[in-house]
Amino acid sequence: MFEPQIMSFLCKWCTSAAADLAGTSRLHYAPNPVNLRVMCSSRVDPQHILYAFKEGADGVFIGGCHPGDCHYVEGNYKTLRRVTLFKRMLDDLGIDSRRLRLEWISAAEGKKYAQVMDEFTEQIRGLGPLQLNENALMKEEEKDE
C-alpha cells in the first residue's frame, strides 16, 4: 500500500503543543507525518513548502493558532494570506493544492490534531504519490553555490 510522506510544520505555541497533548493522551494516528517545530506558523515560507514537495513529500501540513490567539499577535493571519495565495500557485504549477493543508489547532486540541493527521494522511493516500516531472528538477551538481 502506498504510504504517503507528509511534511508537517507545527507552531510551537499551539499545534506542536497539541501534538504533545495527543502523545500524553496516548492517542494513535498514522506515522506518516514528520514534524518540524517552528516558533510561529508565519515562519513557514512557500519556499519551504515547495522544497518539501521536491524532497519527496506527497503532502505538506501547516499547523497554527486559531485567529486572534497567535502568540505573536498576527502571525497566523500572515500564514493564512500566504497559504491562500500559494495554493493558487500550486495549482498553476501542476501540484494539486489539496496536498497543502493549513489547520488551526490550539494547544488544548490534542484529539483534533490526531484526527486531522489521520484524515490528511488518508486524503493524500487517495491522491496518490506526487509525480513531479523529474526532468524539470535540476540535478544536484548543476545547482550553483
Place this chain on the structure above:
Amino acid sequence: MKVHYYPGCTLKEKTTALDVSTREAMKCLDIELVEPEGWTCCGAEYPLTEEKIVGLAAPLRVLRQVREENGDFVITTCSFCYAVLKRANKAIKDDPLKHKRVNAYLRDDIKINALTKEKTTGFEDYNGEVRVLHLLEYLRDHVGYQKIRSRLKRPFGGLPVAAYYGCRLLRPAKDMDLGEPDDPRLFEEFLEAVGATPVDYPFKQECCGSYLSVSLPDAATEASYRVLRSARSNGAAAITVTCPLCFYNMDRRQDKIKEAFLDFPGLPVLFFTQILAWALGVEKTVLGLNQHAVPADDLFRDAPAPEVTL
C-alpha cells in the same frame, strides 16, 4: 421645465388641496408637474413588509413608468408615498432575490398606448434607476432657497409655524437619508425661506395616530392632541404637514379632539405647499382652504400676521 410628479391617490380624492397648491406653487417657479401615465396607488405601507415581494411591484411600476418617460427622478409630497417609493428602490437594490422576483412580474406587464391602443410588453428590468425626491428636498437642493426668496410676493410675515414631520419622513434614517432624525433642519429651513418663523417643539416627529384613526380612533385622537398641544404651547399659530393622513387626523378630526380634551383651543393645520403657493403669489381661492375643517383663512392675509393667544 417639466418634472415628473407622483401625487398619490389621496391627493386626488380626499385632499385635493395638497395637489392643487403644489401645482400652483411650482408654476410660480416655472416648473410644470407631469404625472407618469397610468400611475397607480403606491401600496401605502404594505409593500415594505419583509415577506411581501410582489407588493413591491406597485410602487416600482410607477417608477419604471417615469423611466419609460425619460425621467431621472420623480417628486412627491405625501410622506407615505415618498417612503414607499424610496424604500422600494432600496429594497431591490439591496436584495438580489427581491430584484429578481419583482422584475419577473414587471417584465410581463402589458402597456396599452392611450392613443393608438397599441400594446407593448417585455419591459427591461427596473434596477432602481429613478431617484425619488421629496418636494422639500427638491426645493432645497434643485430649486434653491435663493430662487424661492427672490420670487416671494408675500413673505409670510414671520408667522410662527410648527413644522410637523410625522413619523415617516425622516425614519429610518439610513433609508430616508434626509438628515439626522434627532435634530432635523429640512422643514425649518423651508419655513424660513418663505418668511415664516419655525417653532421648536418636542412632538415634531411623534406619531399623529396614522391608520389608528380607523381601527382605534380614541388612540389617534389622543396622539394628535398631544402633537397639536405641544405645537401650540410652544407658540405656534399653525402647524404644517406634508402628509394627507396627518392632515386628516389633525384637521378633519380636530372636533373630536376638542370634545375629548376640553382645554384645547384648536390650531389650524396647513399643507406646506399652501404656504409656499400663497407666498409665491397664488390666489387664496385656489389654495383649497375650503377643504379645511379648522378655518385657516385668517392666516392668509395681506395684512401683518394676527396675534396669537396661547
Place this chain on the structure above:
Amino acid sequence: MKGQKKTKRIGVFVCHCGVNIAGVVDVEKVAKTLTDYPGVAFSTNYIYVCSDPGQQMIIDTIKEKKLDGIIVAACSPTLHEKTFQEAARLAGLNPYQIEIANIREQDSWVHVDKDKATKKAVKIIKAHVEKAVRNESLEPIKVEVHRRALVIGGGISGIQAALDIADHGYEVLLVEKNPSIGGKMIQLSETFPTLDCSQCIMTPKMVEASRHPRIKLLTYHEVESVSGFVGNFKVRIKKKPRYVDAVLCNLCAECEKVCPQIVPDEFNMGLSFRKAIYMPFPQAVPGTYTLDAEHCLGLNPVRCGKCKDVCEKKAISYEMQETIFEEEVGAIVVATGYDLYSMQALGEYGGEKIPDVINGLEFERILSASGPTAGIIRRPSDGKVPKSVVFVQCSGSRDTEKHNPYCSKICCMYTAKHAMLYKHRVPDGQAIVFYIDVRTGGKAFDEFYQRTIEEDKVLYIRGKVSKIFKDGDKVVVWGVDTLTGKKVEVEADMVVLAMAMVKAEGVGDLLRKLKIQTDIHGWLAEAHPKLRPVESLNAGFYLAGCAHGPKDIPEAVAQASAAAAKVGDLFAQKELSHEPTVVPVDEDKCSGCAICITMCPYQARTLDTERGVVVVNEILCEGCGACAAACPSGAAQQRNQTDDQIFSMVTAMMKG
C-alpha cells in the same frame, strides 16, 4: 543552496525513557544508525537521560569526546530543554548548541507500528543533526536598564503607580497635563460602596505623591515624544507656562479677586465660573494659582496686568515660556484615564440642550460640599430643589446600533449611589432609575444596591428611555416598564444620565506618539486579555486605570499597583536579558525593500534611509520569523532556524 557545513562533532543521546520510548522504538538500532551519519561523532542510547547519572554521562561525554553540539532524543522539549541546556553549560558547551528531538510525545506514544515508529525516530534525529551542525553559539542579548519610571497621568491610577514604584526605591516622573493632579476621582463627592468622601481619601495620596522624595511631580506638563526602547526610553516633556511661580505663590487669592475674565469652571463641569487666573480646586496639588493664557485678556502685549499688580509675593511673571526638556526612563506607565460620552450624541435625550438633563460628573459636583451648590441638590436651570429626579442607566453604553457597544461597568453602582444620596438629602423627593440590568459584582456592591431599594425607596424600572424633552417647567421622560409591558411617562424636575465611559479626549495623539496599541474603542490594548492585563505588547509600557477600559476605583488601584510591580520586575534585573533567537539582517543581502518592517508586530525593524538597509532592534524582536519568511532576498534569517537549516531538516525528514 546548501550552506557550508562546519566540521562539527555532534553527539546523539537516544533515551529509552524506560519503556515509554524503548517499548516502541528500537532505541539501540536508532543509536547505531546515527553513528555513521555525517556530523555525528558519537551516538549512544541510555535508559533515562534526564536522571542525574544520565546528565552526568552527557556532561562527561561532551568533555571526553570534545563534542560541540548534542542531540537529546527523548521527550518533548517543553519538559527538559532547560535541564539539558544547563547540563551542557556545565560541560562548557553553549546552551544553544543543544537540540531536543521529540521521539516520545510525537512518536513512540502515538504510533503502534514499531518498525515505522523506529524509522520515524531516525528521520527526526537526523533532521536535528542537520540543524545542529549549522547552529551558532548564541548569548542572550543584554541591555542596560535605566531604573527610572515615567507615569503619564495624575489620577488615582497614576498616583498609585507612582507611589508604589517610588516606594520600591526608584525615581518616578509623574506627568499631568492639568494644573493639579487628582483626575476624575477628586471631582467625586462620595464613592461607592462605602460612601467615603472621595476628596478625603484622595488628598492624602496626592500630598504623599507631591512630598515623596523619589517622585518628581510635573503638573501642567505634557509628553511631547518618546523614542528608544524598553529600559532605554528618551522622553521629551513639554512644560507649559503657568505664569505663576508655584513655589512663591502663597494662595492669598488677591489675584483672583481682581481678574476681570470669567470662564466656565471645568472642575465644576461648567456649572459655575472661575477666573482666568485660578486654582482648580482648594486642595489642588501643587497648591498654586495658574494663569490660563487662553482666557486671559492678553499677555503679549499685556492688556490687563491687574493680577501681577496685587501679587505681594511677586509670583506672577508674564514672561514665562514653554520649555521642552529630555529625560531618560526605563519604563512608562500609561494612566491617562477616561472621559464621559458627550450628551450631544444622544439627540433623543435632548442632545445636551436641556439644562436640567445632566451627566454623572455634573451630579457629583452638585452633591459635593465644595461644589457649585455647596452640596445642596439644586437643578441647574433655576436652582430649585428637584422633587422628582429620573436616573437613566446605559446612556450611550450597550448600544450596538449607534453608540458604544460595551458596558461601562461603574454606572449601575454610581447610579444607585446617586439615587441613595438624593433621597438622603431630599427625603420627600422621588427617585426613579430606568435600567436594563443592575450589575453589582464587587465586594458589598449588591448589598449597597439592595439598600437603595429597601431603605431609600428608590424606584427601579426595567426599561430603556426612548425620549427626554422639556415641557414647560418639567423634563418629560418617556420610558417603558418591560416587566409589566406598559409605557411609562415621568414628569421630572431633573434627569441624570449615566453616560458611557469613553477614551480620554485628545489621548489619541499621545498614544500615537507612544506607538502603543489600542482596541477599536480607543482603550489601551493589554498583552493578553486574561494573563497579562497590565502590560502592553510593546515592551516597557504598562497600563493602569481607565485608560485600559472602564473600571471602578478599587480595580484601578489594584491595576496600578500591579503595573508598578511589573515595573519593579523590570528594574529588579541587573540587565535585561532577551532570547537571542531573533531575526537579524544580513546587510550585504538587504535591498531596503522594507517588506519585513510591515511584518513585524513589535516595531523591532526600522529602515535606515541613509544606508538603504533595514536595522533590527534585537531587544524588541520576539523571534517569530514572520519577516524571515517574507524577505525576498533571504537577508532576514532567524538565528538557529535559518532557511538553510529548515531545508536540510526537510531533506532529512523526507529522505532519511
